Amino acid sequence: MHLSILPAKSLLHRLRGRRSPTLDQLNLTLSAVLDQSPACIIITDLVGRVLYVNPGFSRVTGYSSAEVLGRPVSLIKSSRTHADTFGQLWRALREKGEWHGELLNQRKNGESYWVAASVSTLRNEEGVVDRYLSIQDDISLRKHYEAQLFHRSNYDLLTDLPNRELIQDRLQQALDMAESQHHQVAVLFVNLLQFRRVNETQGHEVGDRLLCQAAQRLQQVLSPLESLGRVGGDEFVIIMPEVSRLQAVEHLSRCVLQQLTEPFRLGDAELHISACIGVSLGPEDGDSADALLRHADAAMQQVRSRRESGCCFFREEMNAKARDGLAMERALHEALACEAFELWYQPLLDLKSDRLQGVEALVRWRRGADDWVLPDQFIPQAEESGQIIGLGRWVLKTAVHQAAAWQCVLNRPLEMAVNVSPREMLYPGFVDDVAAVLRESGIMSGTLTLEITESIFMEPEDESRVVEILERLRGLGVKLAIDDFGTGFSALGYLKRFPVDVLKIDREFVRDIHVDMNAATLCQAIIWMAKGLQMGVVAEGVECAEQLDILRQSGARSIQGYHIAKPLESKDVLMFISKNDGYIEE
Structure with missing residues (x-):
């Protein structure tokens, strides 16, 4: 709490204004005020020797009056107070007779503390200045809160690195300096690949620890002149304020990539991530901090789109691509909000019964x-x-409820296949969401198939979690299919490690089977392999009767493609079934 301290002269005037006070009463009142005031009150002579201190001074500084009387008041001055502050103080006393400001002092135990101080001149009976009066309030607690507020406003709470606002300010200062000294500034925009997967599979606590370790590693490769900040969930920015050779930027980029490629050991887990880096150079790529950051971000997105580690320098054409990506993200958000998405359904034909098996x-x-x-x-x-999470939930719920409705009308099983991305499947709560949709819809058991791509099997650290998720889904009666088989990694060993029910042969393998013996042989081999593993086979992209015949002879269980039907709107599915069940287009 800060007190409003009245100058001694004002206090005397107020006291004298009271009715019939005696001089003794006045002195007693003044003495009580001085003794009981929580403020530090100091009177010195003109050379700064202490003539008087009140008990409040002793409580705040730790010095008794006996320890300071006759000694210079600089005894409590902190060496950290800027010399300009005292220059302003003495100038104000000479010109105005008073000064108000903040001082950093030092207690007897060496601890620094802040005060709000008022210093004024005192005159003797002849009107000559012969002393100084200083009244000081301890504001250390307020300063502590202000420092905390500044730190929280300018530093990342997790890594304690400068945040976007502070790093942008430092970058602008570096640009201003570069302009006056005629050198370049480099901005490295660093994004951690696979970090979102770590958050989704290992949890945010592990993700936070990984970020802290990553920040420490990045600090290790920087010089004292270079700045590191965290500007997003998995994004860091490095500022090189003095660049004379591009080789220095390339070298630092390689060091950063190397640091982040090394395994991260978090408890019993060993996690692997990588990074992509976008680089912009000032003033060539932008003469403001905002422009350089945007351009470095655009260059980073160019690397990230290749889904591999690396570094890329900004080029002007990247701006258009970045704007297009941002526009698409905004449009997606609006489309989700206003339900602009629709589900169309491509029929799936059972080759044994020639009936529509599902969609x-x-x-x-x-x-x-x-x-x-x-x-x-x-x-x-x-x-x-990350919008695929919300979109995927809508697709799953809509498709399953639609299948249940059709099953009620047809009074028979009708399978529903839904595509699920690795990010959706690994997102916390996915299996629970599937279970809830199955329960709410009343769909017949065993008629939902989730289609996943081979990429979900390619991360060794995710293997145990993927197996657990797949087994839980099968426990719900959900079938699992590998979509576009053969176009991805196709490391066949995963087929025996992961619980999968169906292989879907990609259209690239089906397209030429009626004109190319090698293509037909390869397709036949996939079908035989799947059968040997007790898995079903669905061939995609069937566009003519010749392809259908070859697949039937090869032992494929089901097919889909334009030869059967193009994707249909939901209102047309039942009509198609009633007209074509048991009939194949010639």
Whole structure:
């Protein structure tokens, strides 16, 4: 609490204004005020020797009056107080007779403390200045809170690195200096690849520890002149304020990549991540901190789109791509909010019975009456931004409820296949979401198939978690299919380690089987291998009767493609079934 301290002259005037006070009473009142005031009150002579201190001074500084009387008041001055502060103090006393400001002092035990001080001149009976009066309030607690507030406003709470605002300020200072001294500034925008997967599979506590370790590693490769900040969840920025050779930037980039490639040991877990780096150079790539950061970010996104570790220097054409990506992300958010997505369904034919076995749900985005956004335009962006989680939940719920409704009408099983990305499947709570949808919809047991891609099996640290998720899904009666088999990694060893029910042969293998013996032989080999592993086979992309015949003879269980039907709107599915069940287009 800060007290409003009245100058002694003002206090005397107020006391004298009272009715009939005696001089003794006045002195007693003044003495009580001085003794009981929590403020430090100091009177010195003109050379700064202490003539008087009140008990408040002793309580704050730890010095008794006997220890300071006759000694210079600089006894409590901290060496950390800037000399300009005292220059301003003496100038104000000469010109105005008073000074108000803040001082950093030092207690008897060596501890520093802040005071709000008022210093004024005192005159003798002849009106000549012969003493100084200083009244000081201890404001150390306020200063402590202000420092905490500043730190929280400018530093990342997790890593204690400068945040975006502070790093942007430092970058602008570096640019201003570079302009006056005619050198370059480099900005390295560092993104941790696979970090989101760590958060989703290992939990945020492990993710936070990994970020702290990553920050420490990055600090180790920087010089004292270079600055490191954290500007996003898995994003860091490095500022090189004085660049004379591009080789220095390239060397630092290699050091950063090497540091982040080394395994991270967190308790019993050993995690592997990598990084992508975008570099911009000032003033060539931008003459403001904001522009350099945006351009370095755009260069980083160029590397990230390749899904591999590396470094890239900014080029102007990257701006357009970054703007397009941001626009797509915003449009996706709006589309999710206003339910602009639709599900279309591609029929799946059982080759043994020639009946419609089921359908595959395919998400479509209708922007207008005849304005469609293709899946390969928005699905990658949804994956990148994390919006695939919300979109995937909507697709799963809509498709399963639709299947249950059709089953009630048909009074028979009708399978529903839904595509699920690795990010969706590894997201916490995915299995619980699936269980809830199955329970709410009333879909027939064993008629939901989730289609996943081979990439989910390629991360060794995720293997045990993936196996657990797949087994829990099978425990719910959900079938699991590997979509686009053969186009990914195709490390066949995973087929025996992971619980999978169906292989879907990609259309690339089916396209030429009626004109190319090698293609037909390869397709036949995949079917035989799947059968040997007790797995079903679905062939995609069947577009003619010749392909259908070869697949039937090869032992494929099911097919889908334009020869059977193009994707249908939900309102057309039942009509298609009633007209074509048991009939194959010639």
